[in-house]
Amino acid sequence: MAHNGGIVRLREAMPSIKPSEHKAANYILEHPEEVVQLSVKGLAERSGSSQAAIIRMCKTIGLDGFQELKVRIAGDLQMMESRKSMYQEIRPDDDVGTLIHNISENNMFSIKETLHILNEADVEKAVKEIYHAKRIEFYGAAASQIIAQDAQQKFIRINRQCSAFSDTHLQLTSAVTLTNEDVAFAISYSGETRHILDAIQYAKDAGATTISLTRYGTNPLSSLVDIPLYASSSESEIRSSATSSRIAQLNVIDILFTAVASMDYDESVDYFDRTRAAIQKAFR
Secondary structure (H helix, E strand, O other), rough: OOOOOOOHHHHHHHOOOHHHHHHHHHHHOHHHHOOOOHHHHHHHHHHHHHHHHHHHHHHOOOOOOOHHHHHHHHHHHHHHHHHHHOOOOOOOOOOHHHHHHHEEEEEHHHHHHHHHHEEEEEEEEHHHHHHOOOOOOEEEHHHHHHHHHHHHHHHHHOOOEEEEEOOHHHHHHHHHHOOOHHHHHHHHOOOOOHHHHHHHHHHHOOOOOOOOOOEEEHHHHHHOEEEEEEEEOOOOHHHHHHHHHHHHHHHHHHHHHHHHHHHHHHHHHHHHHHHHHHHHHHHH
């Protein structure tokens, strides 16, 4: 059992937590140091919630129970103490030196948070499905389309037949033409982008294996796919333009790509060498 990640799981899952569980969840996020010393009954009394709601909340965020949540929160608090600072919001009077430090720290923090919520078994499933896929379609919009294009650029270098169409019509068209030998991989941090949901539904109807990369917690996209993967970021989406979440998602793509490439290492290296040689010959 991991010994941290309780706070990030709870915070990221807030939109999907039932109203009856919100009082307990909010109390935990506001008083984590106190909560690690409480029993389920004690938390219920102080938060104005019920013991049953607290247990359901723990299940909602993928934990066995309140004891596991307390252990993870204790680990979070220890990590916070050693780090001394967490996500740093960007302020209008920050100088360049401060921006260099805070942006870099925020990006690293988002990757570390993602490690707490990325399920190893689901990553393994995704890697196997991508490896065996006859065709892979990456779907994304706006900032998430950048992630999709990065995935295409990587996987095509090891001879994986893939696309990352930016045009909505082409995304829907490609989804309809998939088969049960193919993979549809949707990227949407919110998990709510309408036409991406439509593309994945068409892909499912066509028999393709579906994978998503979203923020942690229940959302329309993660609930729709066969294999949900998650990234995390504490950033303010309005002020930071989703920079940290983009870095966290790119890191997940790097993990998947490297894992797929390593499944046939010698062949992957051969394709790397051949594509590199072609590019160097053309542009030197």
